[in-house]
Amino acid sequence: MGRLIAVVLFVALLVPGVLLGRAWGLASGQRTVAAGAVELAEPTPEGLAVLRRQAAHGKRLRLLGLLLGVAGILASVVLLAEASVFLWVPVLTVGLLAGVLLGEATRPRPRWALSSPPRRPRLGELVSGWLVWTMRGVVLAELVTAGAMWREGDLGGTVFWAVAGVPLAAWLTAEVALLRVLVRPLPADGADVPVDEALRTWTAHLVTAAASVTALLPFGTLLLRAGLDLGDRVTEGIDVTPVALVAGGFSALAAGLAVGVFLFGWLRPVRSTAPALAG
Template identity: 65%
Template sequence: MGRLIAVVLFIAVLVPAVLLARAWALAAGRRAVASAAVGFATPTPEGAATVRRQALHGRRVRRLGLLLGVVGIVASIVLFGEASVFLWAPALVIGLLLGVVLAEATRPRPRWRTGTPARRPRRSEQISPVLLWATRGVVLAELVAAVWMWQRDELPDSVGWVALAIPLLTWVLAEVALLRALTRPLPAEGADVPVDEALRTWGAHLVAAATSVLALLPLGALLLAAGIDLGDRVTDGFDLLPVALVAGGFASLAAGLAVAVFLVTWLRPVQVDERALTR
């Protein structure tokens, strides 16, 4: 009976990861609609210049993220020596994802003329509230798990600081990027509106995806480590907590990898090629 309960619990904990992957699959449709709308409009010269400038800025800052990843590899070699060979890939991934979020948080403001009075879109027009609050919840869960394990002396100080600082910094940068996209006024020219909507949609989904991955993968590793450690203890009855922690760890890792797949396919910047108008 205990094994059946464990299997049922394991499957139940995996359900949120499936639902999260489904939500991101639906978000791909929102981005596709925004991309198609750009193809039906002829942006003004200011709008076309904005798209080029935004794409150039994104590439430059993401290269900076790659440099941060290389610096992280060097730092891990200095701190951990031979054991750092297992940290090279995580350090590089962290740097790249930080570059993605930093690029969105520091995007230059468009130079097109804004409407009078200033009009601003709603948050739900840029990204689903479900994805937004799921991202915040995952970051909070990762911070709680890191603090819990750190207080139990299950994390070295160096690992504990990284597990807290990186997701928290990414979260702050993501909120800055989302706030900037929300408070930016809409363009006055109607031809630039689809471009502006696509830029906001691209940015909101990029920061949410990058922040989710940077929280889900460490959360999965922390839950797995905690579950395995608790599974070694001797108890009087059947203990479901280790099973729940291990299942949650696998679910977090699976969800993080699923979101990472969407993120990689969405790094291409907004394109203005008027495909629909030339057919």
Template identity: 70%
Template sequence: MGRLIAVLLFIAVLVPGVLLARAWGLAAGRRAVAGGAVELVEPTAEGMRTLRRQALHGRRVRQVGLLAGVAGVVASVVLLAEASIFLWVPVLVVGLLLGVLLAEATRPRPRWKTAVPARRPRRREQISAWLLWTMRVLVLVQLAVTFSLWWEGELGDPAAIAALAVPAVAWLLAEIALLRALVRPVPADGADVPVDEALRTWTAHLVTAAVTVLALLPLGTLLLRAGIDPDGVSEGFDFLPVALVAGGFSALAAGIAVAAFLLTWLRPVRSNARALTG
């Protein structure tokens, strides 16, 4: 009976990760709508320049993030030698995702004429509130779990500081990007409005996905570590380790799923008016 309850508990803890992946799957529909709206209009010359400028900026800054990740790998090899082999992929991922966040937080302001009086969109027009608040809650949970393990001496100082600093910095960059996308006035020319909406939608989903991944992957690792710790397993049926292991697997699987959706959002907004020429 205890084993059955443990299996049911394991499955139940996996459900939130499945629901999160499902929510990001639905977000792909929002991307299709926003991208399709751009194809239905012919943007102004300034709108086309804005699309090219934004795509170039994002590509350049993400390349800087990749170079920072490579530099981090080299530094880990110099400092830790062969012990650094397990850090190569995490360091590269962190560099790439921080590059994504920095690119969105520093995007150049479009130069088109804004509406008078100034009009600004609502947050729900850019991204689902569920995805946004899930990101924020996950960061807080990850920071709390990291600090708790650090306080109990389960984590060394370097690992704890990294696990606290990276999600916190990523969250700050995401909030800056989200705020900039929210307060920027909409363009005056109606042909540029779909372009503007698509750019805001892309930014909101990119930063939310990047921070979600940077919260889920370390959270899953920490939960797995706590769940398989022999000192934390008691005699008989102890459901806490089962819940921790299930939560760890769920967080890692959800993080990988969100990362897959993030890759699809990296493609820049494009306009070639295919719907008008057909």
């Protein structure tokens, strides 16, 4: 009976990760709709210039993130020698995600005329509120878990600041980017509205996905470690806590990898073929 309970609990705790992956799969449809609206519209010259400038800006910042990741790997090799090999993938991943977040949070403001009186979109029109609040909840859960393990002595000071500081910084950067897309007024020219909506939609999904991955992967790792440590203890009766922690860890890791896969789909910049059609 105890094994059955453990199996049922393990499967049940995998469900949230599956649901999160499905939600991001459905978000791909929103990307298709936004991109299709841009293709059908004929943006103004200012709108086309904005598309080119935004794409170039994002590319530069993502390249910077890649360079930061490589620099972090080199620094880890210098400090830790061969022991740093286990840090190469996490450090490079953090650098790449940092490039995505910084690129979206620092996007230059479009130079087209703004609507008067100013009209602004709602967050729910750009990205699913469930995805945004899940991102915030995962960051909070990761910080609480890291803090609890640090107080128990399971995490060293350096490790704690790494696993807590990186998700916190990613979340704050994502919130800045989300705030920017909400406070900027819509363009005055109706032909540029689809371009503006697509750019906002891209930014909202990119920062939400990047911050989610930054929190989900360390959160899953912490849960797995806590579950495995508890599993080594000798207890009387049935103790489902280790099973719950391990299942939650697997779920978080799987969800983080799934969101990372969907994140790649949003990295392609918004494009318009209107000039080619006109020619």
